[in-house]
């Protein structure tokens with residue numbers, strides 16, 4: 625009887641955590657019609673978003689549009705959502721590296737698409753679509769790293785803030801250039817930047833459309849490390865090595881760690897504590913915990 629009750633409690637806790645994670649920010653109550661925006665984005669084709677899920681639990685998500693400095697076309701925005709959905713159900717996943725092809729990160733939205741969708745309705749729908757998608761990316765139960773090579777501009781800079789960490793190669797830059805386009809970030813980048821560097825520094829970076837080089841990024845806490853290599857292969861290997869320091873151990877435990885930190889970051893105190901309790905309940909007495917106890921030397 626007790627075991628049956630325990631299993632039910634565990635299942636309820638897991639379902640509640642998954643529901644919290646997958647709930648979209650915007651829906652029809654906000655005038656958001658996802659199927660309509662998807663149809664519109666489909667019209668702006670080009671490039672791709674690939675995902676390689678490796679045996680060691682590290683995923684590599686690559687923006688492939690090097691001819692346009694990995695600018696986001698409409699279909700790439702749709703593919704990003706598909707990859708995030710895939711990652712949400714990756715049971716063995718522990719970490720994620722987001723990078724760009726051709727030794728550069730991402731130069732934001734494809735300006736050809738931006739010009740064709742410059743009306744308010746399309747703009748708001750893209751804004752809500754990308755906020756939904758990047759919020760889900762941010763909340764993945766994986767430890768994520770943006771590997772910034774070359775340039776991360778506009779929406780590309782915003783994408784870096786949806787990752788837990790940023791690693792930059794020599795000579796690379798993160799730049800919120802929105803002001804120069806008469807804009808502010810719309811994919812959630814301003815909100816996340818304030819959380820990362822504080823409101824003062826965020827205001828300076830946005831109001832000045834400041835080129836943030838690796839040194840300044842380190843100083844601001846926007847980047848964790850300046851890598852040694854600038855080339856695609858070398859920098860990816862360095863990023864893998866850096867991430868492996870955070871992802872050693874069973875996927876269930878690494879995912880639980882990310883979930884409790886997300887709760888602490890996003891929820892009011894008591895809700896965060898209750899989520900922590902729920903997540904704790906999924907690992908206490910679990911296989912990794914029991915195995916660790918067996919391996920622990922008896923206290924003398």
Ligand SMILES: CC[C@H](C(=O)O)C(=O)SCCNC(=O)CCNC(=O)[C@H](O)C(C)(C)COP(=O)(O)OP(=O)(O)OC[C@H]1O[C@@H](n2cnc3c(N)ncnc32)[C@H](O)[C@@H]1OP(=O)(O)O
Pocket residue numbers: 691692693695731732733734735736738775777778779780801805807808809810811
């Ligand atoms: C909320 C987010 C916001 C929005 O969605 O409204 C945006 O992100 S808007 C886009 C903001 N991004 C930009 O304004 C960057 C524009 N690009 C550049 O400033 C430069 O291309 C740069 C600095 C990224 C690279 O300069 P470089 O001299 O090294 O190369 P080229 O400029 O010759 O670029 C090569 C090739 O790529 C095309 N390109 C680059 N960025 C974009 C883009 N965002 N959209 C479309 N096409 C882009 C560029 O036109 C060149 O193409 P080519 O056919 O060879 O002329």
